[in-house]
Amino acid sequence: MKMTLTDITSSLACEVFTGSDQLKMPVEFGCASDLMSDVLAFSQSGALLLTGLVNIQTIQTAYIAEIKAIVFVRGKRPDNSIIALAKGKMIPLLGTQYSMYEACGILYKKGLIPTMAQLTCKL
Numbered sequence: 340m341k342m343t344l345t346d347i348t349s350s351l352a353c354e355v356f357t358g359s360d361q362l363k364m365p366v367e368f369g370c371a372s373d374l375m376s377d378v379l380a381f382s383q384s385g386a387l388l389l390t391g392l393v394n395i396q397t398i399q400t401a402y403i404a405e406i407k408a409i410v411f412v413r414g415k416r417p418d419n420s421i422i423a424l425a426k427g428k429m430i431p432l433l434g435t436q437y438s439m440y441e442a443c444g445i446l447y448k449k450g451l452i453p454t455m456a457q458l459t460c461k462l
Contacts, residue, residue, distance in 0.1 A: 341365040351435040358431025369451045375400040402428045412439045
């Protein structure tokens with residue numbers, strides 16, 4: 340089942356840091372990891388990434404892995420340089436107070452499919 344970023348924002352009570360104009364974007368797959376090497380190895384193009392890692396490498400990795408959007412968990416907040424880079428790469432950034440475990444469970448129950456063929460980076 341596909342969800343839109345609006346659905347995800349509502350389900351996880353997200354704050355939108357950037358990409359408010361992209362909230363109608365559909366997302367079919369999701370992955371969760373704080374290890375960017377796992378995102379590169381196991382994520383699927385077009386997935387939503389849930390992570391607690393808030394730095395420039397997260398944005399660069401998401402861009403390379405063709406991640407559609409990022410949700411920062413545990414109340415993590417990107418600084419202005421991270422937001423600017425995400426804007427430049429057209430990657431929406433959201434933030435939730437939920438833990439990664441809770442956020443994954445909520446989205447799984449709503450029908451977001453874990454990316455296929457993953458062992459360590461999945462919802």
